[in-house]
Amino acid sequence: MTNDSAPTLNPPHPGIVDPGHFAAGDRVVFGHDSVSHTADTQTSIVVSGVATDTGCIALRGAHVAGGDVYQTSIGNVLHATGCDACDQCAAARQRADTYEYQEQRSLFNDNGLARADALRENGLAVLSSAGRGCGHGDTYTLAADAPVPQWMHTALAGVVFSAPEGPWPNWGRTDAPIDWPALIAAHPDGLDVDPGVTDDLHGASWTSIVEAFALARSTDPQAALDVCLWVDTDSTVLVEPAYLHHCVEDVGRIWHLNN
Ligand SMILES: [Zn+2]
Structure with missing residues (x-):
């Protein structure tokens, strides 16, 4: 085509x-x-x-x-x-x-297609519904049989997700306080930052986001990146950060990472 x-x-x-x-x-x-x-x-x-x-x-x-x-x-x-x-x-x-x-599908290998389809269709299990036609407010958890490695099941146990808002192969979004930089560093073969992050955030590099996250964590141990999760063409799970949630002296702040 x-x-x-x-x-x-x-x-x-x-x-x-x-x-x-x-x-x-x-x-x-x-x-x-x-x-x-x-x-x-x-x-x-x-x-x-x-x-x-x-x-x-x-x-x-x-x-x-x-x-x-x-x-x-x-x-x-x-x-x-x-x-x-x-x-x-x-x-x-x-x-x-x-x-x-x-x-988009024509770019993926067989493993990438299999994981993307499975996570998109059944990767999340419903926790609660807000009853809106758009799905906003519904909550989910990682499905017990989601096709991701055991270490990812462990890291995401109990984490609350919202539904994907993007097209296939976006499969979930969460602002749970997961240390994504550490998780990516520990599992570079199965988890990576979305390579398009710099474009989407108008130049904010992953390195600068990691530094901002570390700074936020130094004053708020629950500081969290709000991320969308995708699947890459070779089946690697991709992390797309959008916001940084940071609370100091009971004042919560949300930083859009493209600012
Ligand atoms: Zn009409």
Whole structure:
């Protein structure tokens, strides 16, 4: 496949074309699932239309009567049923995602594919659900049979994860106080820092992040890196740090690592 055959990666979203597209009472779904996921447990109800200052709309889960109202970017949701514009947007997004997914998979060897698929599908076991259509607030733990080495099971025992927000092969996220720099140093054959970290963090190197983490740990033994976990093409588990949580004199601070 060449780039010439790449489908449109950013199809127009009906709510961005027309901010009045969604109205209170409309039944919506997240992401690409406007066609397939129309069960009540997957849908949310629009509580109020888009706010012009934030671009967000307010929702609550359709299956939680009177449940929490929460905000999401209008581009995240589509009408559950009966809207041609949303159906067409979902189909275009699905084509673009399928293309990118196939391109990505073609880079992986057999071991990498096997581990990435297994961790993405069954790597995490549900601890609790917040009942939101988007999955935010749900918690997980490493599945007992997750295909990672025993030392990783030991290091991640009892650790609480949130669901992956990125595409395959992102398989989990955690801000538990794990000493990732030490764990990577101890197991360089099975764990590594995401090589794209410097690009994504606008230049912050892994070396500088390790130094910042050590400094934070010197005053707060529970200082923690908030990391997303991925799988590399050869099956190595990759760590993508995004934030540093640090608490001094009861004042918690969260540092985005690209600052
Ligand atoms: Zn629509």
